[in-house]
Amino acid sequence: MYRFALRPLWILSHLFAVACVVAFVALGLWQLDRHDERAERNATIEARAELPAVPVADALAEADGDDDALRFRTVSASGTYGEGDLLVDNRSKDGLPGAWILTPLRLDDGSTLVVNRGFQFNDGGRVEPEPAPDGPVSIEGTATPWDGDDCGVRTDDAGDPVGMACLRRSAAEEAFGGEVLPVVVQRQTSDPSAASALAPVPLPELDAGPHRSYAVQWFIFAALTAVVYVLILRRVAHRIGERIDEPTDQPVDQAVDQPAPG
Known part of the structure; x- marks a missing residue:
């Protein structure tokens, strides 16, 4: 029969x-792996949030090139903001569009740290970055390694980078005219205070996800x-x-x- x-x-x-059947089972196992990765990430965020802030130079030395050891670490830095800003485009907050504002911070040892000063909403379809404070400034925030060079860069008429789709180190070095440290600091607090239009970029939500x-x-x-x-x-x-x-x-x-x- x-x-x-x-x-x-x-x-x-x-x-x-x-x-x-094999494909569906494989997709299910992949989702379980994603769940485990997210749970591990949440545990890392919670553990590192309890650690005291350390100078960014000390955090870099401890990490010794390991990006995972830097991620979500609370660090501090002091220096003077340099000229120019670089946007990370197509970000959102509370469902509204805007951009992250990246600004170079010249540290006392002469190195340049890129600081994510915060999220700023679009104003009429454009983001005009709030000016950085003049003079010495101290910040504290969360360390975030660069994403890599696999995202697009937006340039002005002269060909200089003014925006990018991710944290692209090469674009930041071109925009700010020199080498930058291998980490971005997402500002949480600063002295003097940042402009009210800039909202600190929060840590990822600590939920289990879908x-x-x-x-x-x-x-x-x-x-x-x-x-x-x-x-x-x-x-x-x-x-x-x-x-x-x-x-x-x-x-x-x-x-x-x-x-x-x-």
């Missing part, structure tokens, strides 16, 4: 169904695919069996080879 299942088209159908529920959905899809496909095979076999039982002038083998109606 199930001889039909050995035909080439049915074999392709079997392979497609198996591939769907990954576990997504994983359950993918596993359900896998189970449904397997069950429904088996039911389809049984239904086709039953209909072929009914045809075989019907009186016919054709040989039995020819009757079996006839397609099921409907």
Whole structure:
């Protein structure tokens, strides 16, 4: 009765169904991995939030090039803001668009630290950065490694970077005219205070996210695919069996080879 299942088209159908089940299970496992990664990230944020702030130079020395050791670390720095700002475009706060404002901070040792002074809302479709304080300034904030160079850069008529889609170190060095430290500090507090139009960029939310529920959905899809496909095979076999039982002038083998109606 199930001889039909050995035909080439049915074999392709079997392979497609198996591939769907395997893909759905793999997607479910991937979502579980994402859930574990998020839980680990939340634990790291909570643990590092309890640590006292350290000078950015000390944090860089302790990390010794390890970006993960720097991420979410509370650091402090003192210096004088340099000229120019660089925007990180297409950011939002409370559902409204805006940009992050990056400004170079010249430290006492001569190095340049890029400070994310905060989020500023669009004003008529444009963001005109609030000026940085003049004179010496002290900041405290969260260390964030650069994202890399795989995002776009927006330039002015002279070809100089004025905005970018991520934290791109090469664009910041071009905009600010020299080497910058391998970390951005998201300002939380500063002395003197920052402009009221600049809202500090918060840490990521410490929720579990939807990954576990997504994983359950993918596993359900896998189970449904397997069950429904088996039911389809049984239904086709039953209909072929009914045809075989019907009186016919054709040989039995020819009757079996006839397609099921409907």
